[in-house]
Amino acid sequence: MAKQIALYDTTLRDGTQGEQVNLSAEDKLRIAQKLDEFGIQYVEGGWPGSNPKDARFFEMAQKVALKNARLTAFGSTRRADINPEEDQNIRALLGTETETVTIFGKSWDLHASEILGVSLHENLSMIEETVAYLKGRDREVVYDAEHFFDGYKNNPDYALETVRAAARGGADVIVFCDTNGGTMTHELQRILEEVMPQLTVPTGIHAHNDCGLALANSLTAVQAGAVMVQGTINGYGERCGNVDLISVLGNLQLKMGYSCIEPEGLRRMTELSRYVSEVANMPPLKERPFVGKSAFTHKAGVHVSAIQKRPAAYEHMEPEEVGNRRRVLVSDLAGKSNIDYKTREMDIKLGGNGYDNKKIVQEIKRLEDEGYQFDAAEGSLELLIKKVTGQFEEPFTLESFRVTIEKNRSGPSTSQATIKISVGDDHEITAAEGDGPVNALDNALRKALNKFFPQIKEMGLVDFKVRVIEGSDGTGAKVRVQIESRDSREIWSTIGVSENVIEASWQALVDSVQYKLSKELNGPREKREKQASNEETTTADSPAQGELRGVLSG
Numbered sequence: 001m002a003k004q005i006a007l008y009d010t011t012l013r014d015g016t017q018g019e020q021v022n023l024s025a026e027d028k029l030r031i032a033q034k035l036d037e038f039g040i041q042y043v044e045g046g047w048p049g050s051n052p053k054d055a056r057f058f059e060m061a062q063k064v065a066l067k068n069a070r071l072t073a074f075g076s077t078r079r080a081d082i083n084p085e086e087d088q089n090i091r092a093l094l095g096t097e098t099e100t101v102t103i104f105g106k107s108w109d110l111h112a113s114e115i116l117g118v119s120l121h122e123n124l125s126m127i128e129e130t131v132a133y134l135k136g137r138d139r140e141v142v143y144d145a146e147h148f149f150d151g152y153k154n155n156p157d158y159a160l161e162t163v164r165a166a167a168r169g170g171a172d173v174i175v176f177c178d179t180n181g182g183t184m185t186h187e188l189q190r191i192l193e194e195v196m197p198q199l200t201v202p203t204g205i206h207a208h209n210d211c212g213l214a215l216a217n218s219l220t221a222v223q224a225g226a227v228m229v230q231g232t233i234n235g236y237g238e239r240c241g242n243v244d245l246i247s248v249l250g251n252l253q254l255k256m257g258y259s260c261i262e263p264e265g266l267r268r269m270t271e272l273s274r275y276v277s278e279v280a281n282m283p284p285l286k287e288r289p290f291v292g293k294s295a296f297t298h299k300a301g302v303h304v305s306a307i308q309k310r311p312a313a314y315e316h317m318e319p320e321e322v323g324n325r326r327r328v329l330v331s332d333l334a335g336k337s338n339i340d341y342k343t344r345e346m347d348i349k350l351g352g353n354g355y356d357n358k359k360i361v362q363e364i365k366r367l368e369d370e371g372y373q374f375d376a377a378e379g380s381l382e383l384l385i386k387k388v389t390g391q392f393e394e395p396f397t398l399e400s401f402r403v404t405i406e407k408n409r410s411g412p413s414t415s416q417a418t419i420k421i422s423v424g425d426d427h428e429i430t431a432a433e434g435d436g437p438v439n440a441l442d443n444a445l446r447k448a449l450n451k452f453f454p455q456i457k458e459m460g461l462v463d464f465k466v467r468v469i470e471g472s473d474g475t476g477a478k479v480r481v482q483i484e485s486r487d488s489r490e491i492w493s494t495i496g497v498s499e500n501v502i503e504a505s506w507q508a509l510v511d512s513v514q515y516k517l518s519k520e521l522n523g524p525r526e527k528r529e530k531q532a533s534n535e536e537t538t539t540a541d542s543p544a545q546g547e548l549r550g551v552l553s554g
């Protein structure tokens with residue numbers, strides 16, 4: 001049977017020490033429940049002694065029953081020269097009523113004497129007494145040996161003494177921490193090989209990524225005998241972050257034959273990674289191993305024709321095993337085989353209106369020359385192919401819109417948009433405000449469409465990017481707007497290009513809404529073909545363009 005390794009998540013504590021990561025107590029509870037459902041064994045909720053938000057989180061968490069995970073509270077060893085029961089922070093730890101408590105203490109002599117300012121002997125007592133006190137209160141105790149590797153390099157005997165003190169206190173697991181993330185993998189391996197045989201307590205690893213080695217260090221520690229890996233989802237954390245638990249899981253369970261979670265759970269890895277980035281409001285990293293949007297994405301024509309014969313030619317594993325999917329990009333680098341692959345994937349028939357794969361490649365090259373970039377806008381690409389081949393029915397038509405921006409000497413500027421659309425014979429006029437002209441337009445469009453297409457409510461904006469691009473023929477500069485949207489099932493990108501930023505944003509907004517609707521609204525092909533022959537192929541020329549230019553320049 002595969003050896004079991006416990007995953008210990010500290011996204012809610014170490015992860016929130018990442019520069020841009022901010023989680024409310026409610027966000028933390030949502031993530032904790034998600035981690036629990038996923039099958040993570042330990043979820044560190046926070047440091048109740050350090051801030052009121054974490055204290056509130058534990059208060060809320062007491063009312064929620066977790067199915068798989070043990071919630072843990074984090075704190076430090078007692079302060080110098082007092083008893084553990086007199087220490088406020090330790091009382092706060094016990095107050096959380098978690099079954100498991102994680103205590104960190106100093107393994108580096110420099111930290112004990114220069115940062116804490118205590119004698120080396122007192123530091124050992126602080127560790128042993130704190131652990132023993134918590135054990136006496138019936139807690140499972142995880143002991144984090146902070147700076148263990150730096151400490152060991154500086155003074156091996158003392159570093160070893162500190163973890164022995166934790167073991168004497170009764171610690172259930174001793175976790176070696178590479179707190180500064182500066183330990184080389186070969187050093188870590190040597191140190192663990194020296195230390196492990198001298199301990200009988202189960203051990204773990206807590207690695208930071210300052211040298212890009214957190215993952216290598218964590219896997220090496222497991223091979224050396226560690227049975228717990230601490231890390232964060234997506235590797236969020238102080239400075240360069242912690243080890244990414246998603247990558248740890250993928251490697252341990254899929255590549256190295258260890259067992260961490262139920263095998264079916266692996267198919268939800270991608271979902272978990274994206275869920276946490278969504279709640280933390282961090283743009284998902286495309287290149288993230290296993291779960292990134294680009295992890296199984298092919299762009300070069302040669303690669304694409306090869307994977308159609310055999311995916312393993314350019315893939316180390318099946319994307320479905322981790323809930324990800326294979327993607328093929330289409331850009332001016334692409335050949336006809338990319339289009340063939342793409343249209344099969346999208347379930348589109350080629351040849352409509354005379355558009356075969358060759359003519360579509362030509363059309364893409366023409367648009368990319370104008371500034372479009374379809375490898376970053378698959379939603380728009382799918383719509384484009386459906387439109388030129390007569391397989392897309394426009395769900396609504398824009399009659400007109402107007403955007404105004406008002407700014408006076410002292411107040412902040414305000415934006416309003418009014419929009420008129422038609423759906424069949426129905427017309428709808430709405431107005432909305434926003435944090436800027438594009439936001440106002442987005443709000444007005446959604447409001448107008450809501451009545452006809454309530455599923456629009458599920459959509460959210462992930463990212464909005466504007467980029468200035470040079471006109472190819474020496475004409476004025478254009479802007480390219482790229483929007484990422486999401487619903488509960490997927491993330492898609494759409495694009496707009498124009499000399500006018502509002503016009504470019506409008507194109508990208510409309511594409512993003514149409515893409516969402518196209519998933520559910522495509523009628524029978526004959527009907528679509530009939531419609532398509534009577535309608536414009538793109539919404540690029542909105543009647544309101546002239547008006548908007550007036551607003552922006554005036």
Ligand SMILES: [Zn+2]
Binds near residue numbers: 179
């Ligand atoms: Zn840490």
